[in-house]
Amino acid sequence: MDSVNKNSRLLKTGILSISVLLTAASAVSGTVPMMAKEFSDKSSAQVQALITIPSIAMMIFILLSSIFIRIFGKRKTVLLGLALGLIGGVTPLFTSNFLIIQISRFILGAGNGLYSTSTASLIGDIWSGDEQRNLLGIQSAVQTLGQSIATFMAGILLGISWHAAYLVYLLFIPVIIIFAIGYNKSTEKAIYDAQKEVKEESVVQKQTKLPVLALVAILMSFIYFNAIMPEFTASGLAIQQMQLQNQSFLSTALAIAGIAGALVTSLYGKIYKIFKHYTPVFIMLLGVIGYFGIIHAANMVMLTISMIILSSTSLIFPYIYGAVMEDVPAASKDFALSVAKVFNNFGAFLSPYAMAATAGIFGLTGAIATLKIAMCYLIFIGIVFLILAILKTNKVKKVDSQSMTKEQ
Template sequence: MVPFFVSDFHIIQIARFLLGAGNGLYSTSTASLIGDIWSGDEQRNLLGYQSAVQTLGQSFAVFVAGLLLGINWHAAYLVYVLFIPIIILFALNYTSKTENAIKTEQAKVIAKNKQEKKTMNAPVMAIVAIILSGLYFVAIMPQQTDTAMALQQMNVPGQAFFSTSLALAGIVGALITALYGRIYKVLKFYTPVLAMVMGIIGYMGVLHSSNMIVFTISMMIISGSSIIFPYIYGAVMEDVPATSKDFFLSLAKVFNNGGAFISPYAIAAIGSMTGLTSPVDILKIAISILFVVGMIFIILGIVKTNKANKVKHNLNNKNMQHKLG
């Protein structure tokens, strides 16, 4: 809220830096807390809800900030007053009893899994998934930065509806993400493949939009690919040692934000090498990246499925030997 009271650019920059740092700590801590308290299907459901509510909250905050902007630019920063009741609710519900329960569960996990001592062994599958999530962000950012210019290039009528299309796409994407737990039950390790397919189909729909209705539906499909977020967080919590979980969740956040940051530069570099530089061409490059990422996720899905089946088979054999013994 500092920019509400001051106009000095440097002070505002420092305040924004602190806001970003706090947001990074908060968002990763939320996923970490879910992993500490819940597991299995309940954990996946809550990760989906968390990602969905976060997206809806961001959309609501942008809407409120837009209304406040009608007063003056300082007033727009009053939107952060919304943080106050959230902080109060968290402080009232996250008690020492909750903290002790979490520590007890963590101790049980570490005691049960002897390999927790081998924290230097890099969880390769989780690291690859984190890197792929960064590449996903490289490919998905053109939805925000280039689809409007693509509409102009294609001369699609009704372009004034663009901001509404973007808002509706965000809401639908959040609702789809909220269903992550149910989607994972069906697709298991191939859930991120669905995310890539949705992104590809959505971009292709945008490229073939003859009106804003088709465009809006296509944007909704692209936004549905956000189901990759809870999957990545869930994969990290499943694949890495409990003692390293917070670090790898933070690493995932870094790669996500890093992918978003380098997206225009990376795509511009690919465009300059291939001669594809128009807004429509940029969306085609994004499709290509999503395709490559999707293929790698298919390979990871096969590997993880085989590994899970092997663990299940060994467990069944142990149970059978125990009964016979």
């Protein structure tokens, strides 16, 4: 690893660049009404499914990515994923064949799934400690900003035609070039050689070490996605229920909140230095405050501020991925990150059903009730992380006291 220049801006830029379009499959959601008119022989559900097909493919290929990495290595797997993303992304620009468009959307999701895990694991391969946390925070921020920029650009291109909106996926081209140059073959070889002994040793550890914190963190990420999706799915109905004025500002409020959340997430390394193992507790507290503010907002300004606070909970991603990389043996790291990513997507998919089921248990109805349930989910996550933080802090203190006793 000594031969790898960890301070290289080109290396960092190359690795961070692959997050730009990772979650941009929904950037073209604005095309749905126009496509529904053109494909009038298709049901509205079939047309809307064009936006969700990539998510299904992504979940499948996130799990398969570890196999591709074992066969081809991370560099080739990432480049393959980016190339598939480009092909699947721009294909609807050239065709009006509905089946081909469906297949292309699946290819886009498959490509994103292949390199999804590497957005975090490549950082863990090279950096550790504070530098790793800083870069994980920036990675999450780049992902969110990339989605916002792609959505904005697709909206402008939509003014030409729905076909033109898919031009946004040409952004894959500079990403491929930047990554290929920044993370070159010699860098990959140096990292592989340095990790070879560590991975061989970790095969033995894999049988005996139970990464409790990592497993709990992954489970909490699943619950978190159940809890955070109502910000997007229920807030529109909630402001109608609250009869706020200027309700059309909601989409702008969500965009502002997303960008602000990305900027806050980029500061994750500094925030972790302050709160240490209590960082996720602080994050969930922000989420509770955000939901409380939304529920009691008197106007759209208060709602926007509350959404900004709620969006700051995206800080949880670098914490969870960091916990996974710290606690899981090197040989299992890629697979563990894949599982975490799948749980994230599955949690988002199940969110409406989980909220409805919980509401049914307690006999609650309405969008505001959904937001209250989501807030309770965040409280639960915060309590779990609080218990883990106390246990981990006490364990560290015990180890330190034992070390001092031995020295004396």
